[in-house]
Amino acid sequence: MAHGVKKAAAIGGGVIGGGWVARFLLNGIDVAVYDPHPEAKRIMSEILANAERAYAKMLLPPLGEMGTLTFHDTIADAVKDADYIQESVPERLDIKHKVFAEIEATAKKGALIGSSTSGYKPSELQDGAKHPERIFVAHPFNPVYLLPLVELVRTEKNDPKALDRAAAFLTEVGMKPLHVRKEIDAHIADRFLEAVWREGLWLIKDGIATTEEIDDAIRFGFGLRWAQMGLFETYRVAGGEAGMRHFIAQFGPCLSWPWTKLMDVPELTDELVEMIATQSDEQSGKYTIRELERIRDDNLVGILQALKANDWGAGQSLKEMENRFYAKAHAGSAKTEIEDGKPLQLYSTQVRGDWVDYNGHMTEFRYLQVLADGTDAFLIFIGMDETYRKRGLSIYTVETHIRHVRECKAGEKLTLYTRLLGKDEKRLRILHEVLNEAGDVVCTGEHMLLHVNTEEARACPMESPVTDRVETIARAHGGIGTPEFAGRPIRTI
Structure with missing residues (x-):
């Protein structure tokens, strides 16, 4: 165990924080949680139940002994014995700075401190910290207990060896760390999501498509390609035997055409927000959030298992994760x-x-x-x-x-x-x-x-x-x- 992580702490136990907790626990890591939400224990238990259900479907090896889950009334109590600390509080810099100050006051020397932030750069998180070298971005994707990707972003103040330790730990719990070469707002993946999101807003505002029709365009089309081959490899295949050069030569001129409105975004007026919300209710309102999560998890498990059978992409992470479960069992x-x-x-x-x-x-x-x-x-x-x-x-x-x-x-x-x-x-x-x-x-x-x-x-x-x-x-x-x-x-x- 070169990373030295035996116990983790989670500051925030909502959708993202709860997903982290579930992944850690199901991989045998003890987790101490701080979340002031009055329903934190209920929410966490429901997320964990869904995660256990998904793992039982996805993993052939015995799940083995889970880590121990504890809840704490203060950040100090939650982090004092933790080797790895994951912050997943709301996306407000002032709140994050306050939380990091409390973590630093009690966390033991050498503890790794990752942030789930989807937008802030690590230099912004480190601003004003007593030990900025300990703070880095570890941005996951929902559901954290199933999706392997985690974006790791550091600054020059971070010790590269500490990030290597974090990557080793996250790999051992079944994740695929992606080291972002330079810090940038929204890192890598969310910049793509933001582009698609902006275009989707325009298509709804202009009356061209509904939320369901946009989702259908993704899930019945290019989303299936992206799920197993990404963007550039997909386009390489689209270039045929001549490969990427032919694809760029054929479709490159399209980039100068006014197809998208990515440099602009519609104003989120009350009318547009209501339109989107109404369409979304018509699309998915018959399901509860927990039911949608289970449907999502079942679909992801099937895709991951198919990718594992072909030893491809995220399936390789699942295969390595299964081997560790067999070894532990x-x-x-x-x-x-x-x-x-x-x-x-x-x-x-x-x-x-x-x-x-x-x-x-x-x-x-x-x-x-x-x-x-x-x-x-x-x-x-x-x-x-x-x-x-x-x-x-x-x-x-x-x-x-x-x-x-x-x-x-x-x-x-x-x-x-x-x-x-x-x-x-x-x-x-x-x-x-x-x-x-x-x-x-x-x-x-x-x-x-x-x-x-x-x-x-x-x-x-x-x-x-x-x-x-x-x-x-x-x-x-x-x-x-x-x-x-x-x-x-x-x-x-």
Whole structure:
């Protein structure tokens, strides 16, 4: 943990601050919150509930133990033990300066202080601070718990190593830090949003389109391209085989045409504000804000999962985040001792409410997931970690036989017991028995695993340290014996 962050503080727990809190907590970071809003705890609990729901849909690994959430009556109490502090108060410079002064009075030496500001430059935030070198911009995007991008902006007063620490920490909680080369009002992304927003205001004011029609133009068109390829790569593709040069040659002259009104903005009169608000109510008023958030989250989860499947863009951040969740979920298994004549106890879990069907019983898919998580725990236990995989080596499941013995209901705690039934230089045959708290067998899963060279897409002999650990387990499990159901195919009728 090169960044040294074990505890975070959040000053402000609204839409953005609450999103930060949810991301930190779900990645196992303790968070202390200060927010004077009388409904702060309720709002935070609802944001966290949506975030947990989204993570359960998005992440295949077990979520693991959440960080601890505490609320505090003063900024001083919230930040005193924090290694990383995120300010997310309203966009007023006087309020931010007051908050930074209170943070500086109590924060421990070396604490990182990031601001969620969408518009202010870090030099403006640092003005008047006793320790300006500690304050920088860390601008996220809503929902913070799902969208990876965070813009990091510093001044010459900031220590580059401190920003590197911040970037390392934010990367570890699943974000994609973007270092802005020079400070500028609104940073990078919001300048694009502002341009689209201004043009949208004109289109509404001039009676050309409604809020819904403008949103449709984005979400059914270029928004889908931007979501996975951005602006310039999209236009590079639009240039065909000749690429970007051809695109610019073909469409560059359009820049001199009076298509947009980006250098101007309509006056936000009461009439225009009412027009926009009315159209927006007609478009989305049938949903509550929480319902819209869940619809948004479900859509984002689907896009992120698709991008992950293609190892592309934000999907790469999700893939790295999942790998960290897998590593954390099974880190405790490394401490398990190998005992003669006893199966390995490497993984436990609890049946979640969204794992059950209309009968209230765990679905077939979740039985397989529990067994797969047990296999992951076993593989990490024998040494197939990230270091081993970087050598181009891995172990794949090539055959599985599941026996469903008992029903499982929401809330039940399950424990897996794993034994090694057989091995050769390229294969492992393992058996999981899943027991409930009463000690009853819920299901069993027998798996044939194949060791492969991922770069050459072929089977190959296992290597150290995997071979060493497998030999030790084989000796310890040699006397357990093989149950009568192991290796048995499905019975014929």
